[in-house]
Amino acid sequence: MPKTEVPVQKNEYYDLTFEDLTHEGAGVAKVQGFPIFVQNVLPGESAKVKIIKVKKGFAFGRLMALTEESPERVEAPCPIYKECGGCQLQHLSYKGQLDFKQKQVENVLSRIGKLDLDRITVHPTLGMNDPWNYRNKAQVPVGEREGALVAGFYQQRSHEIIDMQKCLIQQAENDDVVQAVKEICSRRGIRAYKEETHKGWLRHIMVRYGQVSGEMMVVFVTRTNDFPHKTEIIEEITSRFGQVKSIVQNINIKRTNVIFGDETNVLWGEEYIYDSIGDIRFAISARSFYQVNPEQTKVLYDKALEYAELTGEETVIDAYCGIGTISLFLAQKAKKVYGVEIVPEAIEDAKRNAELNGLNNAEFGVGEAEVVIPNWYKQGIKADTIVVDPPRKGCDEALLKTILDMKPKRVVYVSCNPGTLARDLQVLEQGGYETVEVQPVDMFPQTMHCEAVAKIVLKEETDA
Structure with missing residues (x-):
């Protein structure tokens, strides 16, 4: 078989124009359709680039000189920004970061989820007044x-x-x-x-x-x-x-x-x-999972609570509940909340936090959400609303199947990975649900990470 020609060579220089950013914050340019990844450049910028590594399907380059700058480019205030791997977007204005994250969510919903954005509202990203010094x-x-x-x-x-x-x-x-x-x-x-x-x-x-x-x-x-x-x-x-x-x-x-x-x-x-x-107090141990940006966590959870549309009569299941952060927010408005989490220590923390806040309508179980929730369903526990806040890999197939079998009126999906959110929304939509709106929330300013919360309703509800 003839060897495929790669259109760039190591140690050669190229004039490139960048069209996008990767999930790691590198700029993406293409030579004859062949992607080149370069750090510290932004979409719309042009630059002279030296190719430093060539792989079969892509190459890495080093920025040598910018020839055209984006109007959203700013001077990164951190003296070690270019060396440190903690942040990826300090050279992009904060407005530019918020716009980029909204577009990122729209892009994956359309490309991965195959969802029609004409009927789904993706709101502008909710950011911080001061996007610095937020990590606790x-x-x-x-x-x-x-x-x-x-x-x-x-x-x-x-x-x-x-x-x-x-x-x-x-x-x-x-x-x-x-x-x-x-x-x-x-x-x-x-x-x-x-x-x-x-x-x-x-x-x-x-x-x-x-x-x-x-x-x-x-x-x-x-x-x-x-x-x-x-x-x-x-x-x-x-x-x-x-x-x-x-x-x-x-x-x-x-x-x-x-x-x-x-x-x-x-x-x-x-x-x-x-x-x-907000009004919920938490006991935090050395190994507790507790959101690192509490100011934006309240923004995220308030939006999840809004999308749940609780009246005080609902039974709610909170999958991947951690130490009960979302569960306890929900318990303030719901009749009964069931939380499930695979980490036993987190469930002990959740029970302690429910007691700490005098909330006796929250019950917690240890195990994989995709195992525990189907068992609850077999025992006759049926949720009006299910809230999921899975890890980056998204929801397990068995959990999605249980949601489709249980048919709660609403699903609220809190996501730390827009790509797996889009994938799971496609499954729910094919199973009879409709995504109404998605709200990106900037939990981690100056980085590529983007959280989002989606409001999903049973089609019978939207048709009524």
């Missing part, structure tokens, strides 16, 4: 350089840690504590874990911050269960930061890049810190 959880790997500890995000497509003094999308309080912990441990000769040799002790530093409560938790993720200089380190942290209410050690003995191990011990203070989203 800092979780950074630790390394060593020139005899001192470094901590920060990984460089793009590498395991090289970019040492970070502050992160512009983190709460400033988290930055201060991470820097202090790094300095305190460095001064005492604490060694960083090295994945390649499986030596060293400190793997990650995690800091959680309650935006409403002001409470903080510090988590040391370590290779072994000992803790050198424990008393002195704890004393120095707590004396410098009065808002720290909990210091925790998680032990990860495995040779892996997965962050957490199986064992978690409270070293000082409480097992939980507390925070609130």
